[in-house]
Amino acid sequence: PPTVSLKSRAAVARAHNRTAPDFVMLSFFDGLGTAFMVCDNYCKAHNLKWSGASWEIDKDLESLGAEHFPQVTLRGDFEQEDAATLQKLVEELDPSGRAHIVIAGGPPCHDFSRIRQDAPGHAGHEGSKFTRFAQLIQSVEKSWGRSRAILLVENVIPQNRADMRKVERMLDAPAVVHDASDFGTISRPRVWWCRVPWQEIAHRKDCPFNLRWTTMQGIPRVHFDVDKDKLDSFDTEGLTLPRCLTDEAKPVPCLTTPSDDPQGRPAPRSSKGKISSEATQRWLADKRRYAPWHYESGVMMMDRDQRLVIPPANIKEQWHHLPKGDYDEFDLSHLEDPDEHWRQSRVMPHPEAKDASIEPGLRQWLQVWSELRDAVAQQIEDLVDDLQEDTEAWYANLAPHFLQKNELYVKDKLRRCRVDPCWEAMAQEIASDVTKRRMEGPFSSPASRAEDWRRSFANATVGAKDSPTYHDISAYVQLAVAIKQKHPQAQLLIWGLDHEAAYRQLAAEDPDHTWVIQGVEISVHDSFVKVSGTAARRQRLDEDLVSILTSNRLPPNEASSLAGRL
Incomplete structure (x- = not known):
């Protein structure tokens, strides 16, 4: 008889540890996935392994994270979690129980921002999410039987310092301010709640930076003695850097997001009397998209025609030490000058030169379709042929359920219908179009819109546990581009339901x-x-x-x- 050899427990443990992660990154309010980028860079530099999970409800941001870090588990809305589900997730990501758990988070800042005239803080709709996030971390750390997590949570400097103190108590993490202006390029002061033993590491020989302490608005601020950014390292794509960087050695002021309101955003009270009249005019001309201080000449860039422009997104990314995006910043919707619109459009890349942007599910399907489509299609056809007799026997024995309902429905509609006064002209048009082969029919069975399945009661014959994703026309366009990029000779015939714009004419x-x-x-x-x-x-x-x-x-x-x- 064949012999069986069993590995010792030690051997099994060694094999398991070779694949076990050193870090588990849990990123809440994940956004651009910066926490994963930092973790990935650190682990690659030190030959370490990591796994992770993200919580993000913005589908575009979720797709971006999945594209760059496909190994990360997507969890969606953090409010669907509790201590038990988080504990189970961590056990799945780190079965050995030896990894360091890192919790990173950037809860929404709208209700804390000093730009708002009356920020509600934790009492606001968005601000209350910070409280519930902190409560979730509290509960899971009490129950999971591990060491406390490495914590990195950030937000804007709040209007009300009591909001900051509340988070300190809930997370048991002191707050400090750090500003990206230490690197010399851009200011971005943020409050960080973390469990770093600052006093201890400041005196350790292996501390990578010298630390210096001041205060900002009464909050301890840590400065890192780091090398300043080299201005010639930025790819400005022909734009001139702001005068505050080149001539004044001052950082660009903290960036703000564009306003969601077509009318723009009001100027903060703190900017009253501080904005020049020229900047105010540029701010109004740009429909108040950003905070007014972004329109001061000293912080704006200049194009080849010596015109002042707001820094584009790919340059803002570089200033924040993010990798330059692999996209082209060509949103021309805000341009009102036709000459400028024409100049920008001349350097736009052709859509066919860009990779198709499709969601992870379609990307996964495309890979399967490319490799297995012929074999799968043949197997399905064979299965249909093999089960034809069984299918016919099943159909013949069905009770006349939905057919009777449909007949009653049609008779009821006929009894109550009103003959359109233009029926004759419409009938003639239809007959003419059929003759010209511009319309097909009549058919032996009704051929109607998707919602008529409900009226026919055909839906009563099936059951479904989920609902398919409705893709708009852009998804089909991108899918066609992806197929042609992978199979240039493919002859495409794509059918789809444009659910969001069903009556759009193309x-x-x-x-x-x-x-x-x-x-x-x-x-x-x-x-x-x-x-x-x-x-x-x-x-x-x-x-x-x-x-x-x-x-x-x-x-x-x-x-x-x-x-x-x-």
Whole structure:
């Protein structure tokens, strides 16, 4: 008989430890995934391993993190967690129980920001998330049977210092201020709650930097003795650096996010009397997108035509020591000068030169489709053939459930329906379009829109535990680009449901590939698409409008019908 050799427990443990992580990074309010970038860089430099999980509800940011760190577990909304689920997650990420747990977080700052005239702090809708996050960390650290986590939580310097003290007590972590201006390029003062034994490490020989302490708004501020950024290391893409950096050796002021409000954001009370009239004019001309101090000439960049511009995103990233984005900053929607719009558009990369931007699920499907599509399709066809008799027998024995309901529904609709006065003209149009092969039908079975499955009661024959993702037209475009990049010779025929814009009209290269909309003529030209009503449709609308004006009467139901036709 064959022999069986068993490994000792020590051997199994050694094998397991070779793959066990040294760090587990738990990143809450993950944003751009900076915590994972720092952890990954550190572990690579020291030949260490790490695993992680992120909590982020913004789908674009979640996709960005998944693209750069596919090994990270995506958890979505942190408010769906409790101590038990977090403990289970940590055990899954670190079965050996030996990894250092790092908790990083940047809760929303809107309700604490000093830019707001009356910041509500923890009492605000967003600010209250900070409290619940701290309570979650409290509860999990009490229950998981491990050492306390390495903690790195940051936020803006709050209006009310009591908000900061509350977090100190809940996380048992003293607050200190650190400002990125130590590197000389940009100011970004932030409060950090961490459990660093500052007094101890300041006197240790292995401390990587000399520390110096001051205060900022009454809060202890730590300075790191680091090398200043070299201005020639930034790729400015032809723009001139701000005068505050080149001539005055002062950092650029702290950046603010663009306003979500089309009307812009009001100026903070703290800026009253401090903004020059020229900067105020530029701020108003830019529809108050950013805080007004960003429009001072000394902190703006200058293009080749000696015009002042707000620093683009890829330069802001470099100032914050983030890797320069692999995208091109070409959002031209804010440009009102047609000459500037034309100059910028001339250097835009062609869309075909960029990699397709598709979500992780579609990217995973594309890989499977590329390698297995032919084999899987053949197996499905064989399975359908093998089960054809069983399927027919099953269908023949079905109780006449949804067919009866559908018949009753159709009869009820026919009893209550009102014959449209334009039925004859519409019928003639449809018959004409069918003759010209611009419309197909009639069919032996109804061919209708997706929601008519509900009316036919066909949904009653199946059960589903989830709902498929509805992709808009951009997802299909990106999917087509991805397929062509992977298989340039592929002949594409993509069908999809444009759920968000179901009635949007798209130009077709060949009009013979399209179906005609009833009563509408579509003509495709080299540089434009013309959509207009047919002569018969225009005549009917004219007659209806004359009748309404003559009788001075328009019931609500007729008004609704007319609105849909205009």
